[in-house]
Amino acid sequence: MQALYAQLLVGLINGSFYALLSLGLAVIFGMLNIINFAHGALYMMGAFTAYFLLHLTGIGYWWALLIAPIVVGIFGMVLERTMLQWLAGLDHLYGLLLTFGIALIVQGVFQNYFGSSGLPYAIPDYPQIGEWRGLQGGMNLGFMFLPVYRGWVVIFSLVVCLATWFLIEKTRLGAYLRAATENPTLVRAFGINVPRMITLTYGLGVGLAALAGVLSAPINQVRPLMGADLIIVVFAVVVIGGMGSIMGSIITGFALGVIEGLTKYFYPEASNTVVFVLMVLVLLVKPTGLTGRAA
């Protein structure tokens, strides 16, 4: 039983990353109509930003959670202003090729300087309150041992995902975003600066990827190819969930993480392929994905 719970937890952790990343992809696809293949590289940049902050300036994990998404988000907005905006109205293929190229270049640059092995990033040991040493250590839940940091990642990711959902589905700003996804010309004719909104949306999606990168740094180490490995699975998650639905990508992200974890327990040989098998099945039955609208 212990092993089952442990795999469930691993599944939830992976699900957290899937959810944060596919959420960003969904937001970006909705507004820019671009399949952002650079997402994995930007996730990796988030982790590296946390690493640089710690080793070059001494700024630790908690600040990195805030600073890395902003820094990488600004980098993303520069990409959008200088390159992606010129692809508006063109076939998806152009956006896919451009972002894929950006991903290869960014990953290549990091590999050139840091090789392919992982750099360690420690779990923060502060603030120290009573017997708590930051997010280090763990607690015994009776039925299993829960490392504090892993519990934190799942809960924090869930909160960020739900906050993003709330922002898009329930606020005024979100109404602008949904309306501009449907009919950008008309929204602009109401006096809203849609191009600026598109840039900020790309920044938001990229920021979510960078946040996931920071969260993952203490668990998976910091590696130039950490995003390249993950993003393939995330795209399968997005295909299963369907592009364009916010809640759909959150739920699908967590659910597929859990399914993967359970497969690791019950039939480990299939754990690396189960997501892709599901993707094929969903594509056969419902090509727009479980919650997706027709593109």
Next chain:
Amino acid sequence: MPDPKMAEAANKPAGAEVLSVSDLQAWYGESHILHGINFNVKAGEVVTLLGRNGAGKTTTLKSVMGIIGKRTGSIRFNNEDIIRASSDRIARLGVAFCPEERGIFASLDVRENLLLPPIVRPGGLSLDQIFELFPNLKERLNSQGTKLSGGEQQMLAIARILRTGARFLMLDEPTEGLAPVIIQQIGHTIARLKSEGFTILLVEQNFRFASTVADRYYIVEHGKVIDGFANSELSANMDKLHTYLGV
């Protein structure tokens, strides 16, 4: 608090030009749609562009709104040249547009649709005034925008631009496909807005409806304004009008 610009607009002598379009040419991609449109709209007027399908009436409105890619000539709004301006800038100058297809957003509920266009200047209608004009909307606030009937969608499309404080409205075929009783309600609304000092540029195929609200008409054909007359000259121009519109 009285806004100086608003007060200025209100004090404007009737007849001051709000919109003045001269030699407007416009293109959709490679196809040349407008070949030199000339007309003007004065403060407080309801001006109607009449013409057959495909004559260029909608393209004219869209050109004024700045949502046609390529346009040349001159469009002056309150004496400011807006031919090069982006559509968000034009909207912020006080031009509001109600498109032919209504443009109600499916992913927004009625309340969100209503509140979507930002306030561009003070002096717009309050929500209470809007619900007084369109009582149906109040009962449907939480419905999905596109779940409304065609008439309710048209009311919503007009209502949402009344909130913004824009005093110049462009309505593209607001009666298209609607039941007579709804058309009547929209007619009353336009008359009411006119009495409150709004300036309205209307595009209509239904000239019977237009004749109940318009002060002046322009006839658009093959991307040009070929004729124009006041409502008082309507009966004298009836024969010509029938030829122009082919009715």
